[in-house]
Amino acid sequence: MVRITMYYFGLIAEKAGVATEQLELLQGADVESVHQALQERYPSLQSDSYQVSVNRKICTNGPVSEGDEVAILPPFAGG
Amino acid sequence: MKKKPKNIFVEGAIPPEKLATSVANHQDRTNIGAHSIFLGQVRADEIDGKVVEAIEFSAYEEMANETYAAIREEVFEKFDLTCAHVYHSLGTIPVGQLCFYVFTSSQRRKQAMAATEYFVEEIKKRVPIFGKELFEGEGHQWKVNS
DSSP states (O other): OOOEEEEEEHHHHHSSSSSEEEEETTOOBHHHHHHHHHHHHOOTTTTOOOEEETEEEEOOOOOOTTTTTEEEOOOOOOO | OOOOOOOHHHHHOOHHHHHHHHHHHHTTTTTTTTTEEEEEOEEEEEEEEEEEEEEEEEEEEHHHHHHHHHHHHHHHSOOOOEEEEEEEEEEEEETSSEEEEEEEESSSHHHHHHHHHHHHHHHHHHSSEEEEEESSSOOOOEOOOO
């Protein structure tokens, strides 16, 4: 198992009801696994647009490792 | 040890006086010929008959500051600046108050003007800051940059 720390923001945190939690994914997990786990855990997010960051860098694909910091980022609204 | 990135965040609205203080603080830098300033102010948008009375800003602060540091490095590589100062508010900022402050200085005007524009556009696009638009009365929606 791969244990990661999830951080949620904005609308995503509102729908999830939490700002942070630990998730366990299967060995060999990647960004796609994160999407799948999220959709299963929070089905209301299915129509929402978001990006995934791994260790504070936006990732569209690639592996996710034990201890990684993964954030689910809704559209930005700075400025 | 890795240097901790600058923190661009301030709690609450950016006071208008900050601008005057910045200008005053640069007056002894006699190689500066121009400052270029952008101020973002919270606007009373009307959405489906409801009026925004404030925006509550939050951010993924560590990533935001790291991303800002990368943007700042790009700015200093692309433009010949003497200095740059950027701040963004966190918390609830009422309509009419300032939430975003970009102040660049250069010997000649074109560099500062181009740098300020670059900062504004890249920060809006790349920095993980989130905004909850609070409506008069009750209710909210999440702001999306265009």
